[in-house]
Amino acid sequence: xxxxxxxxxxxxxxxxxxxxxxxxxxxxxxxxxxxxxxxxxxxxxxxxxxxxxxxxxxxxxxxxxxxxxxxxxxxxxxxxxxxxxxxxxxxxxxxxxxxxxxxxxxxxxxxxxxxx
Amino acid sequence: xxxxxxxxxxxxxxxxxxxxxxxxxxxxxxxxxxxxxxxxxxxxxxxxxxxxxxxxxxxxxxxxxxxxxxxxxxxxxxxxxxxxxxxxxxxxxxxxxxxxxxxxxxxxxxxxx
Numbered sequence: 248x249x250x251x252x253x254x255x256x257x258x259x260x261x262x263x264x265x266x267x268x269x270x271x272x273x274x275x276x277x278x279x280x281x282x283x284x285x286x287x288x289x290x291x292x293x294x295x296x297x298x299x300x301x302x303x304x305x306x307x308x309x310x311x312x313x314x315x316x317x318x319x320x321x322x323x324x325x326x327x328x329x330x331x332x333x334x335x336x337x338x339x340x341x342x343x344x345x346x347x348x349x350x351x352x353x354x355x356x357x358x359x360x361x362x363x
Numbered sequence: 364x365x366x367x368x369x370x371x372x373x374x375x376x377x378x379x380x381x382x383x384x385x386x387x388x389x390x391x392x393x394x395x396x397x398x399x400x401x402x403x404x405x406x407x408x409x410x411x412x413x414x415x416x417x418x419x420x421x422x423x424x425x426x427x428x429x430x431x432x433x434x435x436x437x438x439x440x441x442x443x444x445x446x447x448x449x450x451x452x453x454x455x456x457x458x459x460x461x462x463x464x465x466x467x468x469x470x471x472x473x474x475x476x
């Protein structure tokens with residue numbers, strides 16, 4: 248299957264700071280990537296769809312000014328949590344699908360964000 | 364409104380027996396269904412999928428059954444192994460490449476040695 252990586256795998260930051268999370272497709276190009284967050288013992292909730300070269304599409308209830316998404320190349324999408332607060336602490340996961348497997352999504356290993 | 368439902372939060376089976384994980388959906392526009400396996404603090408791993416034009420797909424120990432009229436699918440694992448212990452998510456998507464996935468809440472499977 249295709250490989251998707253994320254960096255960092257975990258991050259601890261102070262309230263009010265901004266944190267950037269990277270999502271890379273290692274062996275394929277992805278015009279679309281997806282960002283999810285997961286609270287403990289909950290499902291994966293789609294936050295936004297990241298589109299290469301254009302603006303991201305955010306799901307209802309997700310603040311686009313707080314969760315900035317940049318899909319600058321066909322292998323990289325970044326999620327920046329701006330002015331993070333403790334309630335933003337969560338597990339953030341990205342996914343992407345290679346063109347030849349358009350029906351499937353491959354997930355990164357996730358990033359654990361803890362805001363103090 | 365939860366469009367993909369996994370009503371049983373957990374399942375425990377004996378090693379060697381069959382594990383049956385169920386999933387129901389409400390959106391008739393879903394045309395492709397996937398099962399993912401997830402360990403704590405890791406991203407989901409793709410297991411098996413099925414298109415709405417099929418009613419069964421098999422891959423080794425894993426078989427997915429789809430009943431469109433009942434809007435129900437199930438994942439069968441046989442024989443179950445202790446390494447199968449994880450959280451299993453059912454997901455569905457609508458027609459179109461790169462359309463978004465809708466996930467269920469997941470089922471925690473425990474396989475007892």
